[in-house]
Amino acid sequence: MIKVGIIGATGYAGGELVRILSAHKDVEIKWYGSRSYIDEKYARVYQNMFQIVDDVCMDDNMAELADQVDVIFTATPQGLCGSLVNEEILSKVKIIDLSADFRIKDVKTYEQWYGIEHKSPQFIGEAVYGLCEINREDVKSARLVANPGCYTTCSILTAYPLAKEGVIDMHTLIVDAKSGTSGAGRGAKVPNLYCEVNENIKAYGVATHRHTPEIEEQLGYAAGEDVVISFTPHLVPMNRGILVTEYATLKKNVTEEQIKAIYDKYYSDEKFVRVLDGGICPETKWVEGSNYVDINFKIDPRTNRVVMMGAMDNLVKGAAGQAVQNMNLMFGLKESEGLELVPMFP
Amino acid sequence: MIKVGIIGATGYAGGELVRILSAHKDVEIKWYGSRSYIDEKYARVYQNMFQIVDDVCMDDNMAELADQVDVIFTATPQGLCGSLVNEEILSKVKIIDLSADFRIKDVKTYEQWYGIEHKSPQFIGEAVYGLCEINREDVKSARLVANPGCYTTCSILTAYPLAKEGVIDMHTLIVDAKSGTSGAGRGAKVPNLYCEVNENIKAYGVATHRHTPEIEEQLGYAAGEDVVISFTPHLVPMNRGILVTEYATLKKNVTEEQIKAIYDKYYSDEKFVRVLDGGICPETKWVEGSNYVDINFKIDPRTNRVVMMGAMDNLVKGAAGQAVQNMNLMFGLKESEGLELVPMFP
C-alpha cells in the first residue's frame, strides 16, 4: 500500500482527492492535513465521507509528514508548497503539488503573474509538469510533480495536437473558458454565495488570469515558438465542469478529416482523452465525476478558423484525478488505477 | 460473468443501471433495450458512455432476451413488465422489475391507484419486495423482485425502525417528500423543461400520489396494523436526490438516546444506511451518486412529535443501485459489489 498524505484536504480539490483515493485499492491515506479543522473529524467537514473516513484533520507539517508517507499531495494556495519543500523532504517523499508553484519554468513569469516571491526556485528545474498525456515518461521518474491547473489542462489538451503539428497560427489563438464554481474554492466570500452565482454568468480576470502564462508556456513548447494568447475565464452557475472554446486561424488548407486524423494521432491511445464523433460538441455533464477530457472541433471555412472545444471535470482531470494519474505513473501502477470513474448523467 | 439485459435502458433509471453495471466486475451487459432508439448506438443517446459502451440499442423483446441473459432489469413504465412476464420466462431468467407492477400485494389497490388492469396477477404472490435491508433473505431466493419506488425506499427506511418498535402512532404519520427532477423521467414534457423547474418548487399529486399505498403496505407490515398516511411529493430544482421529512406523534415517552438506539438496532450493520450523529440533518448532496440513505431524527417535546429525515439519491438507492443490490443478493455475490460508490461533493 502506498501511504499518502494530503496537505489541504478540506478544500474542494482536497476533498476530491479523498473521494478518489479512499476508493483506490493500492492507497492508504495517512494524513488529512487542514489548518482550519485541526483535530476535527474529517467526516464532519465532509459528511459525504461519514462512515468511510474516520480520521481527524491534522496540521500542515510537511517535515513530519515526510517521515510517515510515500507521497504528499499539496492542495493548497500558491506559495505554500514552495515555502515548505526542501532537499531533505524530497529525498524522503514524492510530492505532487496541485498549486502553481512549480508549473512555470520561468521564475520571473511566475513571480510577475502571482505577485509573490518564489521561495524555492532551485526545484523548478527538476519539477515535472504533470500533464500525463504529454509528459508521461518524465512523470514516471519525477520526485516533484507540478500538477497542472484546471483551465490549463483543458486549454492545452484541446489545442495541443494542432499546435504541435503546426496547423494553426499561434498568434491568433483565443481561449474563451467557462468554469463551474467549485473552481473558486471553498472560501467564504460574497461573490461565491449561492445567490450571487445562481442565474448569473460573468467574465473575470480578463487579460490577467494566472493560468495564461502556464498555457502559453506549454503550448509554446508544442509549437516550438513563443506563444501569447488571449485567455478569458467565465464563472458559470454549476458546481463542476470546465468548457473551453478556442479559436485559431488555420495556417494550412486542411479538411475536417485531416484535423480529425491529427487528434487521433495524439489521443486515440489515450484512455482519458475522448475525441468525439463529428458534429458532436462536448458538454461538461458528460464527463462529470470522471477523469475524461472530451474534445472536438469545427472548421469554419468562412473565416478560415478552426473552433476547438474541450470539456472536463475541473476537480477530477483538472485537479485531483490528474494528480492521482500522476501518482500512478510515479509508483509504477496502472495509470488508470482508481480513476475508472464512469461519468454521472444526469 | 452474469449476463444482464436491460429493458428501458435509455430512461434515467436505465442509464444509471448502465453506469453502475458497466463498472461491476461480475457483470456483462448483453442487451440495451430501448424502443425509442433501436439500432442507435447507446453512447449516442448517453454520450457520457462514449468509448465505454459500444453496443447499439435493441427492441424490448423479453422472450428472446430470456434465452440470452441470466437476469433482466425492466426500467419501464408500469404495466410493461406485468404484460410481458410469464412462467416460461421466469423459468429461464431472473427478473428485477423497477416498475410498480409487483410491488403491491393487493391487486385491487394496484389497479385503483395506477388506473390499469394488472396483466399477470398470478406472480404478485411470489414476487419479493426488494427492499434489501428488510427482505434480504427472501430476495436471495427470488425469481422475481419488485424493486421499490424512489420515494417509498426513502420513506420506508426512515420510519421503519420506529414503526416496527411501536414507538410512533401510525395514524399520525405524515411524509413530506422532496425530489430532484430526474425522478420525472426523460420524457419531453413542458413541465420538466429547464425554465419551468429552475428557480421553482411545487407540490404535486397531493393526496393522490401512487407511492402512497406502497409506503402504507410496507409500514403496515412493520407496525402490524393497517396504516394510512398523508404523503406529499414536491419537485425541487436539482437533478438528483430525495429528502423526506416525516412527522409522527410519539406513543411512548422516549429520549433521543432511546430512539437512536432503536435506529442503531436496525441499521448499525447496514452498509448503505447511515444514521447520522446527533443534531446533523441529512442533505441530499452528501449521498449523491451513491447507494447510501442518510437518516436522522429530532424529538420535539413541545408537540410530542418526532421528526424523522432521510436523504437518498433517487436514481441509485431509489432505483438502479438498489436493483443491483438485489441482483447481488440473488446471485450470491457480495451485497455491495459494484456499489462502493463514494458520494460526490460538491
Add this chain to the structure above:
Amino acid sequence: MIKVGIIGATGYAGGELVRILSAHKDVEIKWYGSRSYIDEKYARVYQNMFQIVDDVCMDDNMAELADQVDVIFTATPQGLCGSLVNEEILSKVKIIDLSADFRIKDVKTYEQWYGIEHKSPQFIGEAVYGLCEINREDVKSARLVANPGCYTTCSILTAYPLAKEGVIDMHTLIVDAKSGTSGAGRGAKVPNLYCEVNENIKAYGVATHRHTPEIEEQLGYAAGEDVVISFTPHLVPMNRGILVTEYATLKKNVTEEQIKAIYDKYYSDEKFVRVLDGGICPETKWVEGSNYVDINFKIDPRTNRVVMMGAMDNLVKGAAGQAVQNMNLMFGLKESEGLELVPMFP
C-alpha cells in the same frame, strides 16, 4: 414625497427595498444605511442599481436619520432596532422594523427563542404586527410596525381562514416550509456558498426555528386558543421563493367547495392573495418578484386531513414588499402603490 431612510440597505431584504422604493412614485430614498459599506457608492455594492441610484452608503445613525426622513425601514438582524428606538425617535418618525424585535407580544417568548435580552420592551405593546391583510386598520395608525417574518407571512396567511373559522384542529397543525437561499442573507458563510447549496436540499432548525412562536402567536389569535405547531424549514437551491405545505386534521365534515368559500370570504377582495383554481398547486416561480401569495388546498378524505399550500417571494411579500405595503397604509397611499409588480416567468 415621503422621505425614506433604510438601515441595513445592503442586505438582500434592504436591496429589495431599494429596488421597490426606487420605482415608487411617492417616495424619495434619503439614506442608504450600511455599516459595512460606509461611503461606498450603493451601486457598487448592487451593480443592478447602476445609473439608477447614485448615492453612497451611510452609517446606521437612527437618531440623526429621524430628523431627516418620514419613515425608517430597519432591515437588520434582531436586536438592532430594539436597541436604537426610543420615544424621541418615535415622536419624529415612523418605523417599519423588518427584524423580529417587535413581532412577538410576549417578551419572555422572544428572549427565549432569540437568546437575547429585549432592549425596549416598552414599545412591544404599541407595535403593530404588520400583516396587512389581517391587521390593516391598526397598521394605518401605527408609529411602529413589526414587519412579519418570511416563513411566518406565508405560513399564517395559508392557514388563517381555516384557523379563524374553526375548521381545523390546531393541535394537529404541521408546517413544512421550503425556502430559497436569499432567506439566509448575504453573509459570507460556507453553508451558503453556491457549491454547498446547489444540487442539495436539507432541513434545518428542526423544532427550534425562531419563526415558530411568531406563527403560533398569530394563529393563536385567529383560532382563539393557544397553538403549538411543528415547523420545519428547508433550504432549497433557488434564489427566491417560499413554499409552505401545511397539514391539519379537519374538525368538521366539510367539502372542498366549503373550504374554497372560506378562503374566498377572507381573500377574494385581497389584491395580493390569490386563491388558485381547484386542483392547481401553487409554485414559487409564479409569484417571483411580486407581492403575491398564491394559496390552494386539498382535502384528503382517507386521512381526514386538509393539505394547505402557499407560495410567495420571500424578499417581496416576505420582507420588502410587505414593508412597502405597510408604509402605503401608514401614509394613506393606495395600498398597492409601487407594488404592482407582475411576476416574472420564467
Add this chain to the structure above:
Amino acid sequence: MIKVGIIGATGYAGGELVRILSAHKDVEIKWYGSRSYIDEKYARVYQNMFQIVDDVCMDDNMAELADQVDVIFTATPQGLCGSLVNEEILSKVKIIDLSADFRIKDVKTYEQWYGIEHKSPQFIGEAVYGLCEINREDVKSARLVANPGCYTTCSILTAYPLAKEGVIDMHTLIVDAKSGTSGAGRGAKVPNLYCEVNENIKAYGVATHRHTPEIEEQLGYAAGEDVVISFTPHLVPMNRGILVTEYATLKKNVTEEQIKAIYDKYYSDEKFVRVLDGGICPETKWVEGSNYVDINFKIDPRTNRVVMMGAMDNLVKGAAGQAVQNMNLMFGLKESEGLELVPMFP
C-alpha cells in the same frame, strides 16, 4: 389606449410581452394569439398572470386581428410573419415582428441560413431593423419593424461604437456568446429538459448559427465594409441572460480612456445602455428582468486585442422589451414607457 394583438403569446417571448404590456399604462392587449391553446384561459398557461389577465387564447388570424388592433407583435418562429403579412394588413396596422423574417436585407442570405423560401420579400426593403439605439429615427415612421434577435442585439451593441469608429480590425472579430435556456423556447424537447441543461454547459451551432449573418450585416453597415465573423453560442444553466465576450485586434494605438470615450459618445445619452465603470465586468444577473444592456471592455496590450463584454436579459432587451421600445417610438410615446423595470437581484 393603443390596442395590441400578440401572435405567439404563449411562447417565452410572448409571455414576456404580456408581462411588460399588461403593466404599460398606454396599452390594452386585445388578442392573445396561440394556436396551441385556443380557447384556453391565458392565465392557465401562465399562472403568474392569474387575476391579472382574464382573457382566453385566440387563433393566429392576422387579417382579422388587423381590423381590431393598432399594432401586432408576432412572437413566432421564422416564416410565419413573412407568410401572413400583405399590403392590406400593413395599411391597417403596424407590425413588430420578433422573428427573423425581415431582419436581413439580402433575401438570399436569409434563405440560405434559414433554409426556407421568403414569402414576402417585397416588404424587406421597407422593414426597419429595430435596434432602437441605432435606427431610432427610422423606427419612428416604420409600418413594419424587424425586432432584432437576442444574441444579435447584445453582440451588435457591444461592438458597435468600436466598429463605427474604425478602432478594431473587423476581420478579427470573434463573438463568444452565452445564453440562458429561455432562448431555446418553450418547446418540449429532450435537450431542453431540466436534467439535461442543469449542471451543464455546451457550445452549439458552431459556425452555423443563424444570428451570424444578422450581426455581420449590421456591423458591416457600422464599419462601412463587409464583415465576416466567428460566432459561437453556448447554452448556460440559467433561465435568462445573455453574455457576449468579443475579441478584436486593435487597428490603432488607443488607451482605455480613449475607448471609454468612444463608448460614451454613443451611449452616454442612452437610457438602456450602461457602460460600466473601469474594471467591472458585466454580469447577466445585474440586468435580469430589465431592458438594460451592460457593457464594458478591457485592452490586452500583450495581444493588442480589445475584449468587449455585454450582458442583457434575452427576453427583455433581447426580445419583448426591445419590441415595446420600438412600439413606443412608433406611436410617439416616451421611449422608456413601461420599460422602467429595475433589475432584480438576487
